Amino acid sequence: MAKLATLLGFGAILLALPHALSFSQQEILVFLTINVLLVASYRLLTLTGEWSLGHVVIMGVGAYASALLSKRLGIYVPAAMLLGAVTAAMIALALSFPLFRMKGFYFLIGSFAAGEIIRLLWKRFRDPFGGPKGIKKIDPMPDFDIGIYAFDFFEPISYYYFALAVVGVSLWVMWRIERSPVGLTFHAVHWQDRLAEASGVNVRAYRTLAFVLASGFAGLSGALLAHYIGTINPNSFDVEQMVFVLTWTIVGGTATFYGPILGCVVLTILNEIVLREAGFEQMRPLIYGLILILSVLFMPKGLESLVRGAFSGRNARKNSAGETEAME
């Protein structure tokens, strides 16, 4: 009951949140929501122990596919978004054949190389990908009215609600996957791959499954991005963006479902709102880098360790209070 109330309260805060923000903060909120899906999907991939440097490019596959399907074939935008996600998952499936011949560091480098090949293909083939300039005038999400609310998707609030619904459902699916036997097997593949293999688990199949699922959600986040800003180009999905995803993940921590999301939220607010408003606009990369170094040095288990610490402290206090009452 308490959990349900907390969940409802959190949902109410998320619904009310954009109305408490300025116009530009609403814009940032939209991108933050999309990035939450991206970083959560990245964690799904890391569950099997593999870290990829091509995840942002896979996000771009979803963005390009959705943009082209809606623009060239006139497919309804929400359907194009789903097909973009499916395309990203299919590309990941194709890439998994060469990539999962490697493990660890070699997989990391292999995923970077695969991503760069995809980016170069976007640049090389102006038709249909638009070359270095990418694709412009991507169809926006069509406006609609549900009676109590008229969605105008130019407005960040409308798009935020749409993205929030998509991301919310996606996070719930990922949460369920992690809690299912499949998710537990992902953990087993990560921590005890030889034992898992000896127990009859097809380790490579599970790694591929995690890669494909994570890529599908990353592709969906790319599609959400493309239909909001209306333009994409190969530089939008370069290694610099990948470094941001890695930073959010490392600073947030990967032990919990919410760790990378926490990293993404805290660092985005810091970088895009706090430092800009504080007048440190041109020093942001320097300060951002400093915070990354400090957090790795002094908080190696990520921001999630603070949350876990706070909760375990509260639980300990509750328990000790309960014991005192019992003694009295």
Place this chain on the structure above:
Amino acid sequence: MVAKMFKDVLTRRSLLGSGAAVAGSAAAAAILPRTAFAQDKVVKIGFLAPLTGPVAAWGKPGLDGCLIWGEWINAAGGINIGGEAHSVEFVAYDNEYDPAKARTGATKLIREDGVKFIMMLGGDTWPGAQPVADRTGMLFSTLLPSDLSPDTTTLIAPCEVHPIYNVTGVEWLADNMPELKTAVMCAQDDALGLPSVATYLAAFEAAGIEMQDDPLLFDPATTDFAPVVTRLISGNPDIVCLDTCYADYVHPICEQLFQQGYGGQVISCTADFYQQIVAKTSEEFMEGFVFQFPDFDDPALNDESINFQKPNEFYAEYASRYGADQWGAVSWEYASIMDLWKAGAEKAGSAEPDAVLAAMKEGGTGLHAFGEADWWGKDLFGIDNALVGNWPIVVIEGGKATIKEFRSIPEWYAKHGELLKKHMSAYGQMWDQRT
């Protein structure tokens, strides 16, 4: 319901008006010229360009130049709009050359800061800001006219008609060094590099200079230029053309050309912070380097045809504040756009975007920094929103940039326009080819 409320309320005029009303709330991000001013009324100008990251060299020096411009204008009594003096205030937003951040920045500048005009670098970032421009009718400027198309009615390119002016450098080379017969070219494979490649190809063809090889397009992520340069000079070309490479590429490429013993002619669109290149190579190596962006202490800029106000003093002030080696291609450009905007606003008696645009374009001509120029571009961009006239050819002599001559871009285009269109089409750079 809330969105509907916004939709009802959010007309172009109401947006601009309400933006002005809330303008004071974002003072933290505002950049105030340091000189105190007596005017009560303030007109805010947005500066939406990369201030950090690899493209910052084409944003940050421009903001620095604008701050000097703003101080001078405010000290001289401000801008007279409708009979009232207004001081000018620049509000900057670092878009990091990212279209998503350009959209956020445009939203902030218009809806929160209440700016009346926004200056951008353009390129990859313009498509992000374009929906906001379309919805609000805000007047934007770009340094890259390849952003122009028939539907960008509130976007102007009033200063730098990149990359078309590059033709003047090649034409000058051909006239003054007819012994140079062969050329090679390299460029980063992106939205800035490719239209410039097409322009240089047209210019070389018009000048009768043979390309030894296809342009060498490298990835923008390239950091090691040794193999690029080795391949580039393997045929011993008379001219090495650096296209519109970013400063981060021009410097290492020049170093490599120097280290690999190249002794021929080098031509480039820009040579930002060229003093640093001279220091890394040698004065002898850089002697005769041709590019397109003068230092503003050049005596040639004191000619009466030049419309930029007090160019030598501007350069001296810039150099004293930031250092002469921080002077770059864009240090004066955004300030020169402000000269045009100021003249337009004073003529219109209003700072409203549509009124200023109409006043600026009245008569089909405008006072460009380098002389009177025409509003031009329908042929190439589908809209006459680029101000085109003369452009300087700059040569490094004795370690110092020197203007050799001003040449007319429209005159070159009248003779060789079809060549330019041919190469632009081949690289998919005509406005109707952009996806």
